[in-house]
Amino acid sequence: MSDPKFIFTGRRSIRKYKQGDIPRTLLEEAVWAASQAPTARNVQPWEFVVVTQGPRLKELSTIVSPNGAFLEFASACIVVFCHDTKYYLEDGSAATTQALLSLSMAGLGACWIAGDKKEYAEKVKMFLGGAADLKLVSLIAVGRPAEAPAPQKRGLKELIHWEKF
Numbered sequence: 001m002s003d004p005k006f007i008f009t010g011r012r013s014i015r016k017y018k019q020g021d022i023p024r025t026l027l028e029e030a031v032w033a034a035s036q037a038p039t040a041r042n043v044q045p046w047e048f049v050v051v052t053q054g055p056r057l058k059e060l061s062t063i064v065s066p067n068g069a070f071l072e073f074a075s076a077c078i079v080v081f082c083h084d085t086k087y088y089l090e091d092g093s094a095a096t097t098q099a100l101l102s103l104s105m106a107g108l109g110a111c112w113i114a115g116d117k118k119e120y121a122e123k124v125k126m127f128l129g130g131a132a133d134l135k136l137v138s139l140i141a142v143g144r145p146a147e148a149p150a151p152q153k154r155g156l157k158e159l160i161h162w163e164k165f
């Protein structure tokens with residue numbers, strides 16, 4: 001962890017998990033990290049639902065299947081909602097990224113499961129008892145990592161354009 005770049009290179013989408021509970025404090029830290037993200041006009045439109053009970057995770061995995069079928073084997077899920085503001089998707093996405101980095105730095109495996117624009121978004125909201133104006137941004141599956149996929153990223157030289165294309 002001495003290289004600060006590890007914060008970014010060390011994070012990968014992890015979809016395979018070992019069994020076991022995740023300390024509540026680590027889940028709280030991830031939500032706290034999410035809440036430190038930038039938001040348009042600082043409206044902080046988010047609400048987070050943390051699901052940890054096995055049967056509820058299984059039910060949720062069925063709702064978001066096939067995208068997030070692996071949620072069944074996760075230890076927790078942080079569901080990111082935003083109130084329906086102009087920039088809810090940008091704000092909620094920034095929060096999701098910060099939660100993912102926090103979880104990765106804590107040695108946990110996590111994966112973003114699509115929320116916004118998915119046909120199951122309303123079902124997820126109903127399952128969790130969310131208010132009508134809430135938009136589902138993402139679901140973050142969390143568990144003890146049981147895989148270590150290699151990064152597959154475009155190289156800096158290929159994607160950076162100085163001053164103009």
Ligand SMILES: Cc1cc2nc3c(=O)[nH]c(=O)nc-3n(C[C@H](O)[C@H](O)[C@H](O)COP(=O)(O)O)c2cc1C
Nearest residue numbers: 011012013014015067068111112113114115151152
């Ligand atoms: C908006 C968004 C939606 C995503 N939805 C899913 C999803 O529904 N299921 C899934 O397994 N991964 C999903 N992912 C994770 C991506 O597949 C993953 O980030 C990508 O393959 C790059 O891998 P990395 O996260 O390890 O860098 C999503 C990522 C983003 C940013």
